[in-house]
Amino acid sequence: MLLGNSLHYITSNLYFVEKQTISIAKAGITTVLNSRTSVLAAANPPSGRYDDLMTARDNIDLQTTILSRFDIIFIVKDIKMYAQDKSIASHIIKVHASADATATDSKTTKEDNWLKRYIHYCRTECHPRLSESAASRLQESYVKIRQDMRRQSNEIGETAVIPITVRQLEAVVRLSESLARMTLSHVANDNHVLEAIRLFNNSTMDKHQEETQIKRRMGIGSHISERRLIDELTRMGMNESIVRRALVVMHQRDEVEYKRERRVIVRKA
Structure with missing residues (x-):
């Protein structure tokens, strides 16, 4: 993750990386070198967590001149889901439990060697x-x-x-x-x-807008007829099947629940 001054330095040089060069100005030496790598940057929203009542643009809060330099922008939310949280916790525990064994075994596996050779071959021999x-x-x-x-x-x-x-x-x-x-x-x-x-x-175009509009329309604890909610969102130009899919996902995350034989939706979180 790139934060603070590191993020500022990286983003200030994105233009040059895009042009396959990068500028260096250190200790009185100014030069331009060839760029042989991509830039992967991560940052938190201004408030420290993603606010569903704000637009994606406001949550990211970076200049469009900087954002436009990235080929793909993914919005990653920390969503409370029991199965997902359990899986993440299990993975982290296993990583720490096997840390000592990994440190003592520094030999590179054949699979790692094969992958490195494959990537190198793709870069050097294939120019589609x-x-x-x-x-x-x-x-x-x-x-x-x-x-x-x-x-x-x-x-x-x-x-x-x-x-x-x-x-x-x-x-x-x-x-x-x-x-x-x-x-x-x-x-x-x-x-x-x-x-x-x-x-x-699915990244830059922000396909989370259906969920965002549902949350803007429904405050926590409020309820609304499913048919009425879908009709309102489709009048705003959204696709009905995508809205229904967003509701299913929100229901799986326990953010909404259905009542009265699934005719009424209640916002829980």
């Missing part, structure tokens, strides 16, 4: 480019995303985490080519583009 069909599909998807963002902004007053510009189009191109490289393909085809778009939509 978009096929004509994939490029056409990507162009159509970009135009549609821009149209959807304008419609969403006009109808419900909300936008994606960051503005959707040509920079995000370049990000999806990089994702498509990376997916092709993973399969040792010299051509990024339609399937690679579709998967890259799916990753982009």
Whole structure:
């Protein structure tokens, strides 16, 4: 995790990393070096935890000029779920329990060697480019995303985490080519583009808006007819099946419960 001055330093150099170079200014030496790595940064919301009553943009609270440099932005919430909490706790305990054994055994396994060799081979031998069909599909998807963002902004007053510009189009191109490289393909085809778009939509485009709108509509302890809630959200431009899926997920997390033969929804948390 990058915090404080470290995060500021990394984000101030994102532009150069994007251009495959990075600037160095230390001890009176100023130079530009080639960049051979990606940037992975993490930060907490201003209030210390994610506020569902605020937009994703307000929770992140970083300049769009910085956010637009990242190819993918994921919002990770600490959600209270018994099964998930138990699984995480079990994993952490096992990690600490086996820490001594790992420290004493410093030999690299054959699997680790194989993975390193595979990644090295992909990087050095595979340089895929978009096929004509994939490029056409990507162009159509970009135009549609821009149209959807304008419609969403006009109808419900909300936008994606960051503005959707040509920079995000370049990000999806990089994702498509990376997916092709993973399969040792010299051509990024339609399937690679579709998967890259799916990753982009489920991260940067903030697919949490249905849950956010449900929580804004329902205060903790309040109740509403399921039909009425769905009708209100669909009038705001949301897809009914996605709203129902969001309600199912919230019910699994014990954030809402159904009453009166599932006709009424009660907000619990």
